[in-house]
Amino acid sequence: MAALLRQCQPRHDLYTVFGHAIEAMAIAVANSVDLRQREIREQRYLAIVGRYDRAIVEMFPQIMAELVLALEAGPGDVLGALFHDLELHNKARGQFFTPYSISRMMADVTLGDPGSVKAIITEHGFVSAMEPACGAGSMVIALAEAMGKIGINYQRHLHVTAIDIDPRAVHMAYAQLSLLHVPAHLMVGNSLSNEIREHWYTPAHILGGWNARLAARKLVRAEDISAMPPARERVTSAAAIPPPPNPLPASSPAMPRQLSLF
Ligand SMILES: C[S@@+](CC[C@H](N)C(=O)[O-])C[C@H]1O[C@@H](n2cnc3c(N)ncnc32)[C@H](O)[C@@H]1O
Numbered sequence: 001m002a003a004l005l006r007q008c009q010p011r012h013d014l015y016t017v018f019g020h021a022i023e024a025m026a027i028a029v030a031n032s033v034d035l036r037q038r039e040i041r042e043q044r045y046l047a048i049v050g051r052y053d054r055a056i057v058e059m060f061p062q063i064m065a066e067l068v069l070a071l072e073a074g075p076g077d078v079l080g081a082l083f084h085d086l087e088l089h090n091k092a093r094g095q096f097f098t099p100y101s102i103s104r105m106m107a108d109v110t111l112g113d114p115g116s117v118k119a120i121i122t123e124h125g126f127v128s129a130m131e132p133a134c135g136a137g138s139m140v141i142a143l144a145e146a147m148g149k150i151g152i153n154y155q156r157h158l159h160v161t162a163i164d165i166d167p168r169a170v171h172m173a174y175a176q177l178s179l180l181h182v183p184a185h186l187m188v189g190n191s192l193s194n195e196i197r198e199h200w201y202t203p204a205h206i207l208g209g210w211n212a213r214l215a216a217r218k219l220v221r222a223e224d225i226s227a228m229p230p231a232r233e234r235v236t237s238a239a240a241i242p243p244p245p246n247p248l249p250a251s252s253p254a255m256p257r258q259l260s261l262f
Pocket of ligand 1: 080095096097098099132133134135136137138139163164165166169189190191192193
């Protein structure tokens, strides 16, 4: 992939071509499933490819084919590593991604006892994970791989929400999570101020009906809260605190239903 991309030099700026190649890839995937945003993204795709001659445009699907092959060999942050190999992280104002081996170690720590996460999945059907600064998706990919290693099908039992302020990072993460078929909702936005500019839904999210699954879980949570007695009835003496009407499963304190990655 690095060799393919370097062919664009010196006529083109490598950072710009890399960004466009990955954005075109992300659009090609998104437009196969996300019909609501299709037209505007198609226009953007045409604007990108219109900037280059035929040789460069034909290189874009070759890069995607190489990414597919690389991820077929096993999960990993292929694009994050490529970004570093091409030394684009320096140009991108010091945007360093976590080496995949470190992300894998952190994913194992996040999951902890496999029994806890399996108990949540048995009870609720899935666990969710939040990545507020996802980069190319290293930590999410590592979490998915770690779940696979303990016998959990992450394509069905994990849902990811991921945000990054840099659209290039979101395009990288989107392309990789899509190819690994991770159900995910990615956003271009600022996690600190909550300003969101774009929404990217992976094919696994759309085809798996995850909007409905997530809405159903919110409904159950709202019912749990409304079933709680009023505060004055709940706060009695320490010795006589009544159990809540819908007690949380024993696994909940140790393993929240949403895992946080950062
Ligand atoms: C050090 S990288 C880590 C990326 C990824 N978590 C990893 O481990 O590889 C930090 C990322 O945070 C993003 N970022 C910085 N400030 C942000 C903000 N306010 N909201 C969302 N993302 C932000 C950057 O664009 C960058 O991709």
